[in-house]
Amino acid sequence: MSIVRVxxxxxxxVFGMIDIAxxxxxxxxxxxxxxxxxxxxxxxxxxxxxxxxxxxxTVTVSGLSLPWxxxxxxxxxxxxxxxxxxxxxxxxxxxxxxxxxxxxxxAYDVIVVLGHNDAPPVPGRGSAIFLHLSEGRPTAGCVAxxxxxxxxxxxxxxxxxxxxxx
Numbered sequence: 001m002s003i004v005r006v007x008x009x010x011x012x013x014v015f016g017m018i019d020i021a022x023x024x025x026x027x028x029x030x031x032x033x034x035x036x037x038x039x040x041x042x043x044x045x046x047x048x049x050x051x052x053x054x055x056x057x058t059v060t061v062s063g064l065s066l067p068w069x070x071x072x073x074x075x076x077x078x079x080x081x082x083x084x085x086x087x088x089x090x091x092x093x094x095x096x097x098x099x100x101x102x103x104x105x106x107a108y109d110v111i112v113v114l115g116h117n118d119a120p121p122v123p124g125r126g127s128a129i130f131l132h133l134s135e136g137r138p139t140a141g142c143v144a145x146x147x148x149x150x151x152x153x154x155x156x157x158x159x160x161x162x163x164x165x166x
Contacts, residue, residue: 025044
């Protein structure tokens with residue numbers, strides 16, 4: 001298992017010889033047990049990489065070892081603590097609140113799904129914690145990096161790798 005290390009205070013992501021800028025949540029980083037839905041905080045901890053979602057027609061990635069799939073207009077992620085599918089991928093439209101994975105900006109053109117609060121999900125303890133593309137501003141609780149940096153990093157990641165947020 002290899003670890004992608006995120007220093008939330010310094011705004012740096014390090015993996016092997018890669019040392020790049022990153023952004024975290026608008027609320028900074030917090031202990032995972034203090035994470036709450038909508039607080040804008042990036043949870044500290046070691047999170048397994050679950051897989052990758054890509055927006056068709058926006059990125060070209062080759063040599064990916066991680067499990068991946070194309071995301072489409074019907075793809076969402078439940079962020080409603082009342083939803084039995086909380087912090088899980090869901091199909092849109094949905095009766096419960098869910099974030100669309102087809103955002104108007106490019107942030108979700110590449111989504112690396114992190115295993116925060118998913119085994120099993122605890123309602124209200126945070127959902128949709130991803131490593132995604134940076135839009136030059138703090139996130140809602142994810143880690144974000146420049147698109148060119150993501151394209152360098154993705155082919156190096158392997159099943160079983162994790163992201164440690166400190």
